[in-house]
Amino acid sequence: MKLILKLSFPFVKTFLVSIISFVILLKLPPVLFDAKMEAKVFNFGIYQLILNPWTENTQWDQFLTPWILWVSGLISKPEDLVFILNWFTILSGVIFVGSIAHRSDWLLAISLCFILSSSPLYLIFQTWIGFSDPITFLLITLYLILLYSEFLPKLKILYLSFVLFLGMTNHLFQMLALVFLVNVFYLVYHKDKTMILLGAYAFAFVMYGLFLFYILKCTPIGWNQTRVSVFSKMWGNEFIRMNQSEFLLGTVGLFHGLWPFVVYIMYRMPISILGFVFCYLLSMMTYDTGRVFAILSTPILLLFSIQNWQTANFFEKRISIIFSIGSIIICKLYPLFYKWDGKIIYLQ
Template identity: 85%
Template sequence: MKFHLKLSFRWTKTILVSIVSFVILLKLPPVLFDAKFEAKVFNFGIYHLILNPWTENTQWDQFLTPWILWVSGLISKPEDLVFILNCITILSGVILVGFISHQFDWILGITVCFLLSSSPLYLVFQTWIGFSDPFTFLLITLYLILLHSEFLPKLKILYLSFVLLLGMTNHLFQMLALVLLVNVFYLVYHKDKIKILLGAFVFASVLYTLFFVSIFTYTAIGWNQTRVSVFSQMWGNGFIRMNQSEFFLGTVGLFHGLWPLVVYIMYRMPISILGFVFCYLLSMMTYDTGRVFAILSTPILLLFSIQNWQTANIFEKRISILFSIGSLLICKLYPLFYKWDGKIIYLQ
């Protein structure tokens, strides 16, 4: 009887925290990251791809988002696309917060909710409209959840492979970088899981290769707009110009209000510094410096936040909570911005 009451109370807390997180993620980021029209980046091309994702204009490495929205039949005008991608963004956060509340601690769940609300990633979601990033974040969120869930090894490999496959079809290079980062730093604390992670990666890679060959063989999609060509254009004067300009503000914009929490995580877990440096090095090789860094760094920040909570004492947990909530205040102390093509773009 006591066990059932305890289980029921646990689920009640999870549901309540999920509802609270939904309200926070729905209301707070649009206010916190409100941007003028000139600061927003619109990807109008994805709307036309949603009308027909099987054309030669479809990027082979970013297939899933236009395809799944095409299948849904919910997109009849560009405004529908904005609404659905925003729903995906909120859903990702709510699922993650709900899982953390249920699996670990409801206070940690609320802490993560505030972390996400004030993160540069949600700044990107509010200002970069019509990109595949919300689906990528949803999938890496599910990947993180599966990592911390208990399943039989074969089932875990299957589930991780499926999520990884979807992520690779949605944005191949982005997902590979994300999973590499998450896997490496997860294995630092869970070395016994290496066979599961390796098995999932190999199985997903085989499935993706079959998918890759199929779309090239049976559809009009071809080898176009590859990230390889973008990287090849980055070296030389362009690379130097973009990365030496606005160095101080560009560094501040990497985490904005999350800097106190990030520094605390780096102090508690010095290995996290390697992860953030790696994210920064990758983002330096793209024009979308702030956006790419936010996408890459947020999942490992979440991973380290969970790990930190599991080993922290009460006082250390209170510091994490304080820094997480305080990030909202810090974000209001100065004009928010992101870095693109070596320039600082202010939201207002």
């Protein structure tokens, strides 16, 4: 009987933490990041793609989200799109937090739940409606979970490559940047996993090459250079215009209420500064500065949080928990915003 209870406890713990995280992620972000209509960004084009993703209007580097929603058959009006993508956002957090509770520590899992729910990433998810980001974040959280899971090397390569492949079909350049950052900083602490990650990269690129050949040759979807043309405009005067304006507020908006926790992570793990600086440099070369930084920085913040917890003592862990809970309070102390096209957009 004692053996049965011992074996079942991790599953009970995981279930309870998952339920708690579900309630937090369902209820807290809409309260923290409630926004006026003028502050919201709606991607109206994706609804038309969901009606039929096999057209020349589908971007070759962002295929998976409209295809999944088309296959689901659940979208009959634009409001359905908002509802379903919001559930993808919640699902991402619950799966990640539940896996941490199961594999590591339930206190770490709950603290990460508070970090996610008060993060600029969830601010973006509440404000930018109809983009592929929620599914990208779901896939990068699955990638993180697999990195810290115990599988035979060949199975791990297979699983990682499949998740990477799906991410590349969903948003190619975004996923490549995310996985590059996660892999680099994961290898700092797990150098023995280098061949596994290289194998996953190779297999994913082979699969993506075949996928790209199929959609470009056998479907109406065509090649375009939209990403390249937008990126090319960001050099020179346009880059200066965007990034010299609102520098102080733009910096505050990178993490909002998470700043105390982030500074603590940077103090404990100075190499994390390089990761956040790299994310910021990439975001400076886009019009969607706040959105891009939030998407890029959140996975490596989660990774460093896990690594920090594994080496922290009792007192240091309690500091992490206090800062993660305190982030919610800080978010309510001043008007929240994001930076776009060099301008500060207030939620309220």
